[in-house]
Amino acid sequence: MQDASNVMQLLLKTxxxxxxxxxxxxxxxxxxSAWARMCKILGKDFQQYLPLVIEPLIKTASAKPDVALLDTQDVENMSDDDGWQFVNLGDQQSFGIKTSGLEAKATACQMLVYYAKELREGFVEYTEQVVKLMVPLLKFYFHDNVRVAAAESMPFLLECARIRGPEYLAQMWQFICDPLIKAIGTEPDTDVLSEIMNSFAKSIExxxxGCLNDEHLEELGGILKAKLEGHFKNQELRQVKRQEENYDQQVEMSLQDEDECDVYILTKVxxxxxxxxxxxxxxILPWFEQLLPLIVNLICSSRPxxxxQWGLCIFDDIIEHCSPTSxxxxxxxxxxxLLNMRDNNPEVRQAAxxxxxxxxxxxGDDYRSLCSEAVPLLVKVIKCANSKTKKNVIATENCISAIGKILKFKPNCVNVDEVLPHWLSWLPLHEDKEEAIQTLSFLCDLIESNHPVVIGPNNSNLPxxxxxxxxxxxxxxxNYEDPCAKRLANVVRQVQTSEDLWLECVSQLDDEQQEALEELINFA
Known part of the structure; x- marks a missing residue:
């Protein structure tokens, strides 16, 4: 940092x-690229240099590519070093584009994304100019990375626009929304398409x-339906190719690559x-019902x-965000x-x-009987011999968390006192941070209410x-910003008030664990 100012002066001279x-x-x-790296180091302090950097950057990002229509003879006379690429248009003519400028354009677009993401408030005054540049580039078919950057920029630019208030944000979204939806329907490259879909999802968040009007929803519904129908059709075509005479290992590898691309687009849906x-x-459920038969098809037992996995994830979202209507x-x-709790694939078990x-x-109450049925299936997965292997652990931790949620939110459909000691013995969760904090929060509830089964006779469970x-x-x-951290620190402090009990607890901890507790009570 002490050298940053001198380096910046050198960069400014250059x-x-x-x-x-x-x-x-x-x-x-x-x-x-050098400016962007300096921005990463300096953070908000880079803001003062942005006016000097932004104009040449926008100029490079706005550059129109050099294109030419040449006779085939003229193309043959050009050297490979000239940085042109040509596509034949019949026997006599070729269409050419200068590729060196395209790389610079793509890099500049990517840097604009970076500044919008890093500087937020500092980037606000350039937001409108950059949006007007980026939206048309969603159709810049000369270079995939330009389209990727254009898509990637949208949610960050909206975040910047939000700083100027709801009206400004709404106007910007009006300019972005329609081209972004259309790009999902027309983008030919799978990698670029996945970025556009990801950007659209983040933009909605x-x-x-209410950010989409009826026309947008209708168009989006048609596009997503086509993507899902295409997904099933492509699977059928791959099965047909596996029956053909020329099918071999190389064909299979190619089919698997196609399948991976299809599944990746499914994740973006x-x-x-x-x-x-x-x-x-x-x-949103009435709109969603046009897609419902296709999502139901995804979770059929015969499907790959x-x-x-992804069909269940979609139903998980409906249950989580649309209950009790779900x-x-x-x-x-x-x-x-229920059946997918026994699946061989941990990703499927996790989703279930x-x-x-x-x-x-x-x-809500309608789910009580289903929660009762779930408990023995969840326990069976947790108690499986290889449940904590690297491959299986996240699915297993989701099962432990699910039992915690049933104990907490549906206690009348399970014998709480019988299940609680088992649940406590399965803690802590290590891998799935989101589920781990939920289990710790429930543990705090139980300790703060002095639940006898959790505390144990004569405080025997406290170590x-x-x-x-x-x-x-x-x-x-x-995380210290989470209210749960303060609650956990208070539990530790409470145990410390009894010297004998605290000594008993500490005697069972290693040095790293003791240091961790000390840090927790000092900072939470």
């Missing part, structure tokens, strides 16, 4: 020299409830639906496991949710276990509880 250089000078793209359910909640779809997902947990947490809290700190599950 920047002023660049203004007199040719547009395709190789220093330009290196300067663009920035904008919130799930992301868009997640953002709609989490912002619109049950109001990634289909079942119960009207229960017959579609009841048996798939998470769904059973949110049923208990958000689902175990203290070690769970220490592990939570070591695993970085406990």
């Amino acid at each position: 920047q002023s020299d660049l203004n007199n250089m040719e547009d395709d000078d190789p220093q330009t793209s290196y300067m663009v 920035v904008m919130g409830d 799930s992301d868009i639906l997640h953002s709609l359910f989490s912002t619109y909640r049950e109001k 496991w990634p289909d079942r 119960f009207k779809y229960v017959e579609y997902f009841r048996w798939p949710m 276990a998470y769904g059973l947990g949110v049923m208990a947490q958000f689902g 175990k509880i203290i070690s769970i809290i220490a592990e939570g700190k070591i695993n970085e599950t406990i």
